[in-house]
Amino acid sequence: MRLGGRRKSTNIQDMRGSGSRNRGGFGRPTRRVRLPSGGRTMRSSGGGIGGIVLLVILFFVLRSCGIDPLQILAGGGAGSGFEQMLPQSQRQNPTPRATPRTDAQTEFVSRVLAETEDVWNGIFQANGRQYPEPVLVLFSSQVRSACGFASAASGPFYCPGDKKLYIDLNFFDELEQRFNAGGDFAQAYVIAHEVGHHIQNVIGVLPRFNQMRQRMSQAESNAMSIRVELQADCFAGIWGYYTEQKGLLSRGDLEEALNAATQIGDDTIQRRTQGYVVPESFNHGTSAQRREWFARGFESGKLEACDTFNNDV
Template identity: 50%
Template sequence: MKWEGNRESDNVEDRRGSGGGGGLGGIGGRSVGIGTVVIALVASYFFGVSPGTVINVINGGGAPAPEATQGPAKAPPADDREARFVSTVLADTEDTWTAIFQKAGQTYSKPRLVLFSGRTQTACGTGQTASGPFYCPGDRKIYIDLSFYRLMQERFKVSGEFAQAYVIAHEVGHHVQNLMGIMDKVDQMRSNSTQTQGNALSVRVELQADCFAGVWAKNADKARSILESGDVETALNAATAIGDDALQKQAQGYVVPDSFTHGTSAQRVRWFKRGLESGQVSACNTFDARSL
């Protein structure tokens, strides 16, 4: 992926080293069992909210915890390559979605991306490394512990900078859904749904965010030629590795389709490719799709 020398975003807040816990905490060797709580924990490793928030949403309860008071936002150091990469990818999503929104006569409000280590307070409760990267609608921030990228490679054998960029683009996709009012509509639908129906809605939310990640990649490459040979394959490998069916098979040896909250490997690949091939937001309407 071609990114060095491109614009870096000013909307990155560095909370690493500010206390609150350390590192992966042995997540790579976590043993998992059976049930909704376990499924939420496993699914949250990739592209979701924190396990507590996932469980809360599945169970249909509770308002998010208030965001803890934070000090002044601190920018990451200029010599931190990983942070520079994240800042550059975020900037690219900003440029891409600003242009898409402008074309539609709308204004794109940029999210803030928070780097943390161990755990941090958010408007959705306490974010933890175990959560994987997540987006909090309550404060419109994306949270990521960069050690997660090592987890991607070590636990799921997924590597490559574009696969890492896909992670960020997916979370930005949730921000786009929030700005478009999709999340509010889904929350309203969930309030009158069963757990199985709520899970099915979550799948459509996640697959649309995958599609939006593809829309970003298509438009960013058209504008700035960011893709190199093999990049798309790394993103597809990531999408394959983090399907609910793949995660459940790895965790418990079998799948429970009614518990899916993110979609199967094939579905995640299909919707990312749909966004990548079309470059159009209109191609990502998972809610009207008869077949996912």
């Protein structure tokens, strides 16, 4: 990715080490008043917020259709489906990283988050809405969120309760070394996927399904969780679409994201960790599904292309 010189997000909360502290200009963010984007222009997303509204209406009638709800992962949050998909015995606690590389990764993450802010602000503003930017929390080893306690072994996750994304940057090593999914755009895909869950929270998808899941079986909850995760993949693809339009992608970046989607499919992870697959236990989607829905968002840049709830997945 070509992010040199791009702006850095201020919505970074660094909780590594002993408590929250300021590192390199980051720290506890304040709610910013955004000025019009000026020179940062973007193309319309087609259906835009109208497409989202249509989806929300469809979501509210799903209850009467007997469609399964979201399984909220990690104590109530909608997780990304990376390390969380591994059996506990397969998870590893990452070791602390040296400060210089951590700082470089912090800068990269901050720039990726800023790019997601620009894209989603543009989409919302083009349709007369304000985009509430999420906060990304950096932590080491363990963290407590509004969704409960989580360790680094749980992987990156989004908590609807406090509208924050959480990540231990050592996960990027896990992504490359254990999932065979290296590359900067693969890392950016992780962040964009969690931002996709934030979009779902903003438009009311996660709160509604969090209520509905309490009346559903585990199998039904798993089935709906797949649709939620695939939509977050598709939203990540939409961000990738606009990122490409701005000329920020390098040769091979798209392949990195598609490979990451492949490596974190339920079927691929189960084959790697236990040697066989149990389809009824899937809750994030197969490798083929995750690749397909990221590609749909990337190729179209349109929100209505991400209707995983009213289409076969």
